[in-house]
């Protein structure tokens with residue numbers, strides 16, 4: 001069944017429950033990256049502009065079913081009030097009589113943000129009673145939380161059939177439209193750039209896309225697991241011994257399919273990880289007592305040579321410890337190459353999205369996904385529960 005879009009549903013005078021993913025980084029009560037909220041604004045603005053009453057819901061962090069002062073959505077409520085230019089109240093609890101009354105009392109240009117859904121164990125357990133309580137707050141249900149679409153929770157699955165009208169939001173729609181081409185017949189050459197620490201998190205989507213891709217460029221900490229698997233000296237670099245088999249599997253299947261799998265051939269290595277720590281370029285591996293923290297200049301050139309000819313690129317995971325300068329050079333260089341390539345480029349995952357923003361090239365990337373795990377599961381070809389629930 002085709003998904004209904006928010007614009008296709010009458011919202012005037014209705015309480016519109018918007019499940020958004022407002023799971024943003026907050027330090028000392030301040031939001032340090034508002035991207036996810038900013039991307040979620042169009043649905044809220046549309047509902048307000050059309051005379052509906054937004055009842056906005058999200059999780060924040062992993063409070064494990066108990067209230068936690070550190071994980072309140074209050075900073076998000078304050079930010080929303082600033083950017084939406086409407087009154088945004090924060091409901092003390094996401095369910096209950098008082099909250100229900102607050103949804104019913106919403107006037108024009110007023111929105112209600114529910115407190116963190118995960119303060120109740122019923123959210124992650126997809127508890128039917130909790131789902132009923134959430135559904136009571138809504139006349140219309142909108143799922144715009146792509147970043148949480150891979151979770152079968154009460155607010156993404158359980159409550160959905162209990163609300164008469166339901167739709168996907170514009171952010172969810174944009175994500176599906178931009179990620180789907182990678183699963184179809186993407187323009188070739190199709191290059192995947194892979195970084196980050198864990199092979200296990202990425203193997204699923206690489207396996208699924210392997211018949212469609214031409215090159216796999218592997219950097220970041222996971223490259224050392226691959227290099228160790230090939231018998232290259234990696235010194236004190238991070239290696240996940242339990243993932244050596246997965247690395248072998250990826251190396252073998254790439255070779256069988258004729259996919260070029262490029263690993264770093266030189267490295268920026270340090271003895272201690274600290275900003276501006278003394279470093280040296282090592283090749284082809286990393287000697288004992290040193291750890292690789294970034295790809296080296298020759299590797300940047302080899303990777304760039306693949307990127308420049310690509311017509312489709314998907315990037316997930318930083319290529320070094322980009323949050324510690326100057327070990328962001330490799331990641332910044334690759335972000336710049338991807339932006340300049342002219343290819344249809346998609347970036348998925350919080351760290352890579354942050355790296356693209358840091359590089360100043362976000363505008364030149366075709367699509368920056370707000371989903372980390374959700375984007376990867378989507379690219380594994382799996383049906384995400386949050387989307388499937390809307391199709392039912």
Ligand code: 3PG
Nearest residue numbers: 021023147148151372373
């Ligand atoms: C995310 O940050 O990837 C989403 O908000 C989902 O969060 P979760 O991994 O805690 O379910």
